[in-house]
Every structure is written in C-alpha cells, then in structure tokens.
Amino acid sequence: MKNLLVAGILMSGIAFGQVKKDTLEKEYKLEVAPYKAEKKEKPLPLSKKGQMFVFFGWNRGAFSNSDIHFSGNGYDFQLNNVSARDKPTKFGIVYFDPSWFTVTQYNFRLGYFIKDDLALVLGIDHMKYVMKQNQTVDFSGHISDPKYAAMVQNGQVDLSDSQFLTFEHTDGLNYENLGLEKYKNLVHKKNIDLVWSYGAGIGVMFPKSNIKLFGNERSDRFHVAGMGADLRSSLNMVFWKNWMLRAEVKAGYINMWDIKTTLNNKPDKARQDFVFGQVLAGIGYTFNTKKYN
Known part of the structure; x- marks a missing residue:
C-alpha cells in the first residue's frame, strides 16, 4: 500500500x-510571436490626407460689361458699360509645344489634401481680356487735350478707329489664386473613378496689360493691379489609378484699381471691376505622399 x-x-x-x-x-x-503590421490599402484617388495632384489645361472666358476710369496728367474720365471678350488661340501645335504654352489661355493647378476629401489648391488662371473695338460708349469727365476732347460727341466716344484707346489684358489677365476644394467620390470602378469637387478661391491680379491711350507709347508690362475671388466646381475622371481628366466651371469677381496705362512710371492709371465666367479642361496626375501596400 x-x-x-x-x-x-x-x-x-x-x-x-x-x-x-x-x-x-x-x-x-x-x-x-512576431508582430504583423496591419495591411494598409491604397486609398481612393482625391480622397485622403497627404495626396497631391498637378493639372494643366486650357480655358474659355466671358466678362461682364464694366466701367473703366482713367486718370493722369491732363485727364480724368470714365467710359461706361464697356464690353470685352476673350482671345483664344487657334488650335494647333502651340497648345502642345512647351515653349509656346503662355500664348494660349491656360490653367495650372497644384493641390494638396490637408484633410480627407479637402484640398488646398494653388492655381494660375491665364485668361485674356480684350476690349471690343467696334463700340460707342458713354463718356463722363474731362480731357485737356483738344484733339481727343473733340472725339467726345454728345457725351459719347466712338472707339472703333483705335485712335482714342486700345485696351487689353492679353499677356494676360493673370489670376494667381489659392483655394479650398471639397471632393466626393461618385463612381468607383476597377480602373476608373469619377470625383466631384466644389470650392472657392481668392488671389491677386497680375496682368500684363497692353494699353494705348491718346497715341502714347503702348503700356506693356506685368504689374500687381488688384484682387479677385471665385467659386468653382469640377468633375475629375481618374483612370489607371493616377491619371486625371478634369473639367471645371468657375465664376468670380475681379477688381483692379491700379492698371498701368503708360510707360516710365507716370502717374497715369485706370481702374475697373467686373464679373467673369470660365470653363476649362485638361489633364492631370494624382499621387500619394504616403506609402500603402
């Protein structure tokens, strides 16, 4: 036992x-036991903090009528309800040759997503503004030079012969802007995404104005002339994960109070404000600044 x-x-x-x-x-x-990191899936395009995109395209613009006020030595007057148009370049190799890209009405964008679906976007809108020459407009004010004062008849001036004034922002009506844009994915397929955006921007006007007033030598130089603001919306088709086709519409307000009208830093200047509309389209590329498996 x-x-x-x-x-x-x-x-x-x-x-x-x-x-x-x-x-x-x-x-x-x-x-x-070895630690296995959680697998991170690559996010949808134009949706996550840290993503970026670049874009280049071309635009057509339209402008409301505006009152243009001119002042300088011997004159101070205003032309009322002046109409203008854009100046698109005829389609050809100029649209694809980098050495000529500033000739066209172009747009550039650089975007960075500061939050999911929210991007900070730096933009350059190179528009062209041309006063329609064949028009008669209302005049108010005074001109001391008898030659040009005589061109005013019954409170109006005929601009069609170009002797009184030619007025353009064709090199161009440059709107350097910073905007915030909200993005929303509408369609998600294997190789195609459709993304809608909307937002607003504000910036400075940096035109190279081509102006000839009273037979003076033409003013033709870059100058910070005022400010602009806009609302915008776009559709972006992202294909092959990174390439992007973008179509955008934009409406805004421009106020330029310091437009140079003569050379040699004379006190002569003009001011105007107007509403503008713009449609644009082009191609871009989107990429991630963070690594995903």
Whole structure:
C-alpha cells in the first residue's frame, strides 16, 4: 500500500510538471510571436490626407460689361458699360509645344489634401481680356487735350478707329489664386473613378496689360493691379489609378484699381471691376505622399 502511494505521488508530480512545462512553452511562444503590421490599402484617388495632384489645361472666358476710369496728367474720365471678350488661340501645335504654352489661355493647378476629401489648391488662371473695338460708349469727365476732347460727341466716344484707346489684358489677365476644394467620390470602378469637387478661391491680379491711350507709347508690362475671388466646381475622371481628366466651371469677381496705362512710371492709371465666367479642361496626375501596400 505504501509503495502504491509513493508511486502515485511520483506519477502526479511528473504529470503536473509536464502540464506546467507545456503551459510555459505556449505562453513563451505567444510572447515572442512576431508582430504583423496591419495591411494598409491604397486609398481612393482625391480622397485622403497627404495626396497631391498637378493639372494643366486650357480655358474659355466671358466678362461682364464694366466701367473703366482713367486718370493722369491732363485727364480724368470714365467710359461706361464697356464690353470685352476673350482671345483664344487657334488650335494647333502651340497648345502642345512647351515653349509656346503662355500664348494660349491656360490653367495650372497644384493641390494638396490637408484633410480627407479637402484640398488646398494653388492655381494660375491665364485668361485674356480684350476690349471690343467696334463700340460707342458713354463718356463722363474731362480731357485737356483738344484733339481727343473733340472725339467726345454728345457725351459719347466712338472707339472703333483705335485712335482714342486700345485696351487689353492679353499677356494676360493673370489670376494667381489659392483655394479650398471639397471632393466626393461618385463612381468607383476597377480602373476608373469619377470625383466631384466644389470650392472657392481668392488671389491677386497680375496682368500684363497692353494699353494705348491718346497715341502714347503702348503700356506693356506685368504689374500687381488688384484682387479677385471665385467659386468653382469640377468633375475629375481618374483612370489607371493616377491619371486625371478634369473639367471645371468657375465664376468670380475681379477688381483692379491700379492698371498701368503708360510707360516710365507716370502717374497715369485706370481702374475697373467686373464679373467673369470660365470653363476649362485638361489633364492631370494624382499621387500619394504616403506609402500603402
């Protein structure tokens, strides 16, 4: 009996020791098991913080009529309800040759997503503004030079012969702007996404105005002339994950209070404000600044 008791104690000790050993080994294996990082899927385009895009395209513009006020040595007058148009370049190789890209009415965008679906966008809108030459407009004010004062008849002046004034922002009506844009994915397929955006921007007007007033030498230089603001909306088709086709509409307000009208830093200047509309289209590329598996 005593021998049986001793044998039982020995057997239970061995069994308990084996269970304890197995338990410790399992706990140890759990502790030293290698850590596997959670797999990060590449996000939808134009949707996540840290994404960027670049874009280049071309535009057509339209402008409301505006009152243009001129002041300088010997004159201070206003032309009322002046109409203008844009000046698109005839389609050809000029649209694709980098050495000639400033000749066209172009747009550039650089966007960075500061939050999910919200991008800060730096833009350059190179529009062209040309006063319609064949028009007669209302005149108010005075001109001391009898030659040009005589061109005013019954409170109006005929601009059609170009002797009184030619007035353009064709190199161009440059709107350098910073905007915020909200993005929403509408369609998500294997190789195609359709993304809608809307937003607003504000910026400075940096035109190169081509102006010839009263037969003076033409003013033709870049100058910060005022400010602009806009509302915009776009449709973006992203294909092959990174390439982007973009179509955008924009409406805004421009106020330029310091337009240079003569050379040699004379005090002569003009001011005007107007509403503009713009449609544009082009191609871009979107990419991530963060790595995804």
